[in-house]
Amino acid sequence: MNWDITKSKLYGEIMESVASFFGMADATEAEIHDRLQGQKPFADQIAEATSGNELADKLESLTAKVDGMAAQIEGLQNDLSARDARIAELQTQVSGLETSLAEKDNEIATLKSRHESEVKALAGQVSALKAGRQHEQDEGGEKHPAGRKSTAAGTVSIIEGGELAAMVQKKRKAAF
Structure with a gap:
């Protein structure tokens, strides 16, 4: 048995729905038929629309990233x-x-x-x-001979007491 849409009780309602869907409320049956020629099945159209939405979403996402x-x-x-x-x-x-x-x-x-x-x-x-300067020898203690220095030019050594004084005097006598 072949189904004929034109003999269906819902044919008028279907055509009105299709016409309103495509924005052709005042179109004739022939105009609606021409419009539907070459159209993909409704499921494919929905898939394309969905993929178009996905592309739009991707584009929006990329735009936001940019x-x-x-x-x-x-x-x-x-x-x-x-x-x-x-x-x-x-x-x-x-x-x-x-x-x-x-x-x-x-x-x-x-x-x-x-x-x-x-x-x-x-x-x-x-x-x-x-x-x-004058060479001085200090015996230490309280007696410092620095106060008894001669102001004569040349080197003067002041030595008081002890073995060193005796040695110096011996050398002086030998030199003269």
Whole structure:
């Protein structure tokens, strides 16, 4: 038995539903038939619509990711700009510190040369004092002969008592 839709009791309702579904409420049966020609089965159309929705969802998801990445890139560019500014600031500080270091190096060199000249001057004074000083021997205790030094030019040795004094006197007598 073949089923004929035109003889079905629901034919009119089906056609009205199809016409309203396709937005063809005032269309004739022939226009609805032409519209349905070449159409895929309803299940396939639903699958395509669903896959279209999936693509739209994927597109929306990708768009959201791209927007997020664009915001992230903008943030990174701002960070990079801030770091570039900080680098420039630090380079300026480094230049200032290098200039200060060069000045301090010059100051150190000047101080070293002054120190060397002071050392030489003091060494000369020390050697002059050593050459002109009087040799003293102290017995210790309360008797210090420094107060009895001679102001005569030359080296004067002051020795009081003891075996050393006797030895010195013997050498002096032998020298004359």
